[in-house]
Amino acid sequence: MARRALYLMVERLQEQEQDAATEMAQAQQQLNEFETQLAHLQQYRRSYLEQALAKGVDGLHADSFHQYQLFIQKLEQASVQQGKSIEQIKKNVLLKRKQWLDLQAKRKAMELLIDKQLKLKQQQQMREEQKLLDEYALYAHLRGQA
Numbered sequence: 001m002a003r004r005a006l007y008l009m010v011e012r013l014q015e016q017e018q019d020a021a022t023e024m025a026q027a028q029q030q031l032n033e034f035e036t037q038l039a040h041l042q043q044y045r046r047s048y049l050e051q052a053l054a055k056g057v058d059g060l061h062a063d064s065f066h067q068y069q070l071f072i073q074k075l076e077q078a079s080v081q082q083g084k085s086i087e088q089i090k091k092n093v094l095l096k097r098k099q100w101l102d103l104q105a106k107r108k109a110m111e112l113l114i115d116k117q118l119k120l121k122q123q124q125q126m127r128e129e130q131k132l133l134d135e136y137a138l139y140a141h142l143r144g145q146a
Contacts, residue, residue, distance in 0.1 A: 006114050013107040020103050024096035031089045038082040045075040 052068035 010110045017103040020100035027093045027096045034086050
């Protein structure tokens with residue numbers, strides 16, 4: 001492959017790698033936000049439950065107790081749903097991380113290939129230069145004998 005084509009491929013892989021890193025960071029940010037929301041939801045549920053229990057000690061009417069119980073169940077359902085969302089987002093974060101690492105590995109492999117080609121080219125040039133120097137030295141030596 002022509003060296004220029006390899007350089008273009010590396011540039012393209014760098015862009016894709018950067019995009020993948022951005023997507024991974026966004027997914028991680030979303031995960032952090034959902035985990036924070038879940039923590040707030042659980043804290044609110046605990047606080048509301050404590051409030052219901054405190055009012056129950058003072059004597060809570062059956063209707064009021066039922067309303068507290070229904071609301072607490074809704075908060076529990078919301079927590080469960082939030083937990084499921086978090087699991088999905090975690091899978092997405094792992095997928096984005098894998099994509100980023102794969103692109104990074106491809107880019108590094110291309111850079112190694114370019115580096116190897118450059119070294120081979122340099123070695124070839126050095127051999128050609130040495131061959132020319134040897135021929136010149138031989139020619140000079142032969143001219144000196146004549």
